[in-house]
Amino acid sequence: MALSTMRFTVRTERLTTIGGYIAGFALLFLIWHLAATYLVKSTLFPPPGPVLARGWMLIEDGILQEQIVASLKRIAQGFLLGSAIGIPIGLAIGSFKPVRWMLEPWTEFFRFIPAVAMITVSVIWFGIGEESKVFLIAYTTIFVVIISTAAGVGAVGRDKIRAAQCLGANRWQVFGLVALPATVPYILTGMRLAMSNAFVTIVAAELIASNDGLGKMLWDARLFMQIEDIFVALVALGMLGFATDRSFRFLIRAFAGRFNATV
Amino acid sequence: MGFVTQGADVALVSLQGVGKTFSGRTGAWEAVRDFSLDLAEGEFFCLLGTSGCGKTTVLNMVAGFEAPTAGAILLDGAPVEGPGADRGVVFQGHDSLYDWLTALDNIGFGLRLRGLGKAERRAKAEHFLRMVGLNGQGAKHPSELSGGMKQRIQIARALANDPRMLLMDEPFGALDAMTRAVLQGELSRIWAETKKTVLFITHDIEEACALATRIGVMRRGPGGDAQGHCTG
Numbered sequence: 162m163a164l165s166t167m168r169f170t171v172r173t174e175r176l177t178t179i180g181g182y183i184a185g186f187a188l189l190f191l192i193w194h195l196a197a198t199y200l201v202k203s204t205l206f207p208p209p210g211p212v213l214a215r216g217w218m219l220i221e222d223g224i225l226q227e228q229i230v231a232s233l234k235r236i237a238q239g240f241l242l243g244s245a246i247g248i249p250i251g252l253a254i255g256s257f258k259p260v261r262w263m264l265e266p267w268t269e270f271f272r273f274i275p276a277v278a279m280i281t282v283s284v285i286w287f288g289i290g291e292e293s294k295v296f297l298i299a300y301t302t303i304f305v306v307i308i309s310t311a312a313g314v315g316a317v318g319r320d321k322i323r324a325a326q327c328l329g330a331n332r333w334q335v336f337g338l339v340a341l342p343a344t345v346p347y348i349l350t351g352m353r354l355a356m357s358n359a360f361v362t363i364v365a366a367e368l369i370a371s372n373d374g375l376g377k378m379l380w381d382a383r384l385f386m387q388i389e390d391i392f393v394a395l396v397a398l399g400m401l402g403f404a405t406d407r408s409f410r411f412l413i414r415a416f417a418g419r420f421n422a423t424v
Numbered sequence: 425m426g427f428v429t430q431g432a433d434v435a436l437v438s439l440q441g442v443g444k445t446f447s448g449r450t451g452a453w454e455a456v457r458d459f460s461l462d463l464a465e466g467e468f469f470c471l472l473g474t475s476g477c478g479k480t481t482v483l484n485m486v487a488g489f490e491a492p493t494a495g496a497i498l499l500d501g502a503p504v505e506g507p508g509a510d511r512g513v514v515f516q517g518h519d520s521l522y523d524w525l526t527a528l529d530n531i532g533f534g535l536r537l538r539g540l541g542k543a544e545r546r547a548k549a550e551h552f553l554r555m556v557g558l559n560g561q562g563a564k565h566p567s568e569l570s571g572g573m574k575q576r577i578q579i580a581r582a583l584a585n586d587p588r589m590l591l592m593d594e595p596f597g598a599l600d601a602m603t604r605a606v607l608q609g610e611l612s613r614i615w616a617e618t619k620k621t622v623l624f625i626t627h628d629i630e631e632a633c634a635l636a637t638r639i640g641v642m643r644r645g646p647g648g649d650a651q652g653h654c655t656g
Contacts, residue, residue, distance in 0.1 A: 329537045
């Protein structure tokens with residue numbers, strides 16, 4: 162009985178959350194509508210109705226999906242590449258003092274050079290194709306992941322390591338079976354932060370150097386003064402970012418909810 | 425000070441004139457001076473003392489977490505060098521449990537380190553889970569357990585590894601009075617079952633009297649000059 166009550170509570174909670182999202186977005190669109198129709202009254206600020214209609218048209222023509230897929234693919238590739246490089250470096254920095262002394266200045270140096278500032282260099286190096294965008298996303302991902310991972314390794318409780326040692330763990334077992342799993346919530350949090358950076362970067366990169374993607378769509382719409390298209394791209398970006406972040410949070414909860422970590 | 429056992433043929437653990445001086449930025453701090461103690465196999469020894477008298481430092485040195493700056497610590501006649509599976513430790517706080525593992529996997533952690541098979545590990549862990557009175561709670565994670573339950577898991581984890589001795593650093597210090605009393609009773613029962621040698625640190629006189637076969641009192645003297653005496 163207790164279990165079924167619990168399941169019921171979880172389900173109602175989930176429904177409440179989803180209901181909250183819907184209500185929140187409805188309110189946002191309502192304010193947008195009121196502001197555009199009654200306050201601004203300008204063709205430069207279209208109300209949500211025409212924008213959504215235009216969005217639907219672009220979906221029916223298959224154009225919007227194309228741009229979304231193009232942007233998401235770059236984000237996914239660069240993000241995974243950046244995480245794959247950043248996690249081991251972060252673990253090394255957190256675990257070994259000499260590595261920290263050597264590499265920390267690098268991370269402290271590079272993280273203040275935003276990916277957007279690297280667009281020019283990246284296009285010179287990799288051309289206008291996929292590589293330059295993937296490089297930029299990877300670049301923006303790496304340093305956030307490194308810093309968060311290294312902080313996680315440093316935060317592993319002393320007693321956790323001591324307990325393993327007096328159960329007979331060697332250095333590598335302490336690392337693989339204690340330090341690494343204890344760091345997972347920090348790694349995931351770093352990746353989540355990096356993901357929002359990736360969205361910022363991809364738009365900027367596509368604005369300047371791309372043949373497709375949501376950034377390119379924004380640029381083209383600006384050139385041709387298709388004001389609704391601009392807003393379609395903006396709404397699409399917001400929705401995508403929101404969906405990605407929620408899925409990430411869901412994954413963190415599913416994998417690391419029991420870690421007591423605040424996510 | 426010394427608590428050298430009379431009549432014991434060979435001591436399991438022998439601390440001989442042990443001292444520990446920490447050197448920090450604010451200067452050197454002598455935590456323990458000239459500490460001697462022999463523990464015989466199967467005894468439950470309570471080291472009783474006020475906070476800050478250096479008793480945890482003594483335990484940390486026996487566990488191998490810290491090296492003594494003077495004297496020697498012998499286990500089965502061989503000097504202690506670093507922590508090892510022969511000395512199981514139960515920590516004061518429950519931060520030492522692994523949040524990402526179930527209670528059962530926490531208990532079986534030491535067995536996993538030794539490469540025991542899954543089925544054997546599970547069976548052993550179940551046995552110790554029952555011993556600490558948590559039958560049926562094995563699938564829960566530490567975050568789902570109360571403070572008292574977590575300390576039970578710690579005791580089970582240390583015992584499952586079958587160490588030569590248990591080192592317990594005020595394991596019930598953070599628990600409420602009722603839970604503490606229950607766990608003291610349980611620990612007495614478990615000790616009677618397993619006959620493990622125990623070095624138990626506490627500042628609670630009643631706890632020491634309830635549990636120990638022998639008690640040593642450690643005092644904080646001026647300049648770290650400790651004195652002690654023992655009762656049977």
